[in-house]
Amino acid sequence: MGPLVAGLWIAACSAGGNKQLGTGGDDTTGSGAGSGQGGGIGVGQGGGFAVGAGGGNGCGNTCSADLKKVIDCNGNLVEQCGPDQACLSGACGNDPCGAADEAKSSYGCDYWAVKPDLITDGSGACFAAYVANTWDVPVHINVERGGQDLGTGFIFIPQGQGQGITLSPYDSSAGLAVGEVALVFLSHDTSFPLLPLCPQPPAVNAETAVLGTGRGSAFNIKTDRPVVAYSILPYGGGPSAATSASLLLPTSAWDTNYVAVNAYAKSQIVLPAQPSLDILAYQDGTEVTLLPKVAVTGGAGVAGSAANTPVTYTLNRGEYLQISQDAELTGSPIQSTKPIGIWGGASCLNVPVGAAACDSAHQQIPPVPALGSEYAGVRYRNRAAATGEEAPPWRLVGAVDGTQLTWTPAPPAGAPTSLNLGDVAEFMAPGPFVVASQDEDHPFYAAQYMTGAEHVGAGFVGEGDPEWVNIIPTAQYLDKYVFFTDPTYSETSLVVIRRPASDGQFRDVQLDCAGTLGGWQPLGSYEYTRIDLVTGNFQNVGNCSNGRHEMSSDAPFGVTVWGWGGYSTTLLTAYVSYAYPAGASIQTINEVVVPPIPQ
Template identity: 30%
Template structure:
């Protein structure tokens, strides 16, 4: 959201009548409390976010008309002075034409304010219209409740005034628990957890947690979903959980600087059990807030018990309104899925299926062809489930929303390649479509075979691909949502496109891999980070940090230089693998580099694995 401060067009207003608004809040002192519905001309006692210049709301009559003025009149003679509303008026300028009052004649049709009275000039020194405003007068606009296209603070809440100046909408909340406050000078949240301070990355202070379909042998106790929190700041961080549909909160721990912490959540049967149909699940997402920046990963399941994967959970500050989905085809009678999580009430979701995504188990307003328009409230999750036909693959579906949402893709238990009888759960949070890239370095896992399947998905029609070194695969994707698979292959390569693409990789099942199927999204080199904090889990056979960097980059892991770099032919990059030691108390590890590097974190055990990107950081606005 671009924040626009009040600007007065000085070319249209003579200098003697220019008004510079020092405070949006003071101007809004007579605005309506009924934010989002209040309009100019309503009756009844009203107030607005902020206060008048005296700190008290203007008193009103039974019809809503003010009985006292909070702004005062503009000075027309003498030195510049401040009115009671914090407005500054300027002197008359010698030599300008004046009317009978000594003020310069304003052009015909110009809208000016004198206190809470709007006047329209007749061009001859008088006024052809004037009226007392019930809720405030704004130079150049007249009677309005707020300055059009500006934001203002109402306590910790940020409100946006519409383009007509007759309606305000809540657009942000500066959560005091997260150390934020609303700065009235700019009308937006400030603090280490504010959107401006965090930027767009996997690091944030506000998360909504919900998992998807999991194999029915592993979606109940003693199996569990676990979350690993990494403190990305230099101060201890306090955490709190809020359960949906309740004001109950739990402060459950403090994470030391560069430290990690783990917690577990119970299973939501409506999300994890069965094989469909598509459903809208109320009160499904648990909210996690932190007093400082953290990175968060979900492990489903947390223990190596037979069906597991991991994903990088995106904070609300990285959510967006448009995504393209990566999933996998239904197999062995088990379906692929994607989930959409809302943080705001009345969020409208519009679904456009891909060519392979038109085979959906209908429900919750989603048709059997995968299309639909669904409205979600805060904390609700829409889980779209593919038909059980092996040709049903939700990959490529476009998810659009009128408010930012979170989208994850996955599979209840996928066979990779198709027909392999060693399924495993898949899950990964999707990167917003605007944060995708046109070039990726795609690197295989550094296990014995290095085999995996690479999937490249178009976000727009007529997308052309190129590879270095070249790969023998179709180079044109005709429609948004179309995709091409490479492999199984152990090749490392750069893929470039003329439009943004999504790239996902899938680990193979036994016996062609050290573990079993899992899923990871590729992160473009332009979105790599210079610092990561990760945790090794206990009871896994082996866990690795696989690092990709430009040749010559200086990289340390737990303070020691990373060695054993393997050049990736023809790319100018090299890859190294560091085994993660879960015996290092409390199992947390820090990677530092002198430039952005890529990180994939991978764990394997008997018939189970996980694979997730270590993080990302967007260095430019989404497009």
């Protein structure tokens, strides 16, 4: 990206337990940050969806979370399913997509991608999705929007590693090969050339985002076998200084009850930038009721509402409403008559709110039943110019009144010891830590951030930028991931957290390019490590580079992918960063309901 564009972005840039009702809490506390993410994709399978990752109780035969094995209650193999079979209800069968629907993880056959709000300077940028085939047979991909089949001419397969990656056309007859990743270029608008356009013609040559508050039409990505999918804006965003990405959740993991989460508070230095919230239906006649903590300003096709006054919207299949406004809706209960998808975001945000530069942000938010009561917080590794340990912001959002928090090894300075429904607690700390509530009837949401490049001083010379990413609950870890990291970022690093197996012992974690991971550090009952894939001026680390990767273990573990750039690169990548969870189980791990009832 040229200096003009860089300059633009730098300058512009409940109820718990027995389903009793909860009451509301306070507003944001502490100091903080926010950000946009992007640049890569990941995919997970494994851990056991009735035992293993995502928890689950009971004995007898169950299914591994990759859906390919029947296992007993101790995780021992009972039966290996055939190449095109899947485990459903504790037995091998011939309905892989039905098995994925029952499993409730990031693994599925039906996804929706919403292009997030972005300030006007970013209009028209390449919006894309990644689809990873982790099945044992080829997978066929179909994309629709507004009920129209869009064909497949915009789907490509990345070949190679690092900056030498090339794109080969997807063969719709042969399908996506086993273990491959497809790049699905959804839209761009050639009349807005400031941010990267897609390297190949997309499905739609027009802006497909809603700018500000309004209603829009999402992309539906369907496959005939389970996959994992991600969205990214813009694709190839290393030179753009404005990237974000999200793990997508299949419709089988959607629910009717959520707590709203925006990316972060409104920027203090980019006046047009606003927090945003997207609500998407995949069935006609879906009624969505929001109990806003603050007034909803309203806009085109979106009614406004006073604070603490329920407002109901009706959505049809593929339709989403977006609320972009100065005041955050984070902590507001949402309930619907049919399952919905929720995305938090920001059209551009600064972390902290007064520090340059700004990035976009979007994350698909898990429903209340998938929220955890325990999270392990391990941040990205220090950026090269850091002096001492970086202490970025962290956020917790309460879902149930009377949530009591315990911290391992100790509470960070400014960290909360309790949460009520709707509370947004923020603190800045280097970590690592484990935070847990008193039981599964007191779930909460957790997020981590990277600060803007200029927040940490001139020494960072554009290294990294604001970032926001969901933290996956420890109960929702998987045991296998396939992911793709964007080759336009000069720094790519993984954060890996493993939990012990059922016998209390840790299992090795394998990364395809590095073998068995080492450097494990204790963190309560968990262990963590970090590993670089690319660093410096696009320098490969050992046999690792950007591109497609696989990780696996015999016990569940979590993976967060981080990437960023700086001025000291041959391809300008200053003021940019991204992060995403490589995958997650989205199983029901609590019985809490958070109704939109005024208190």
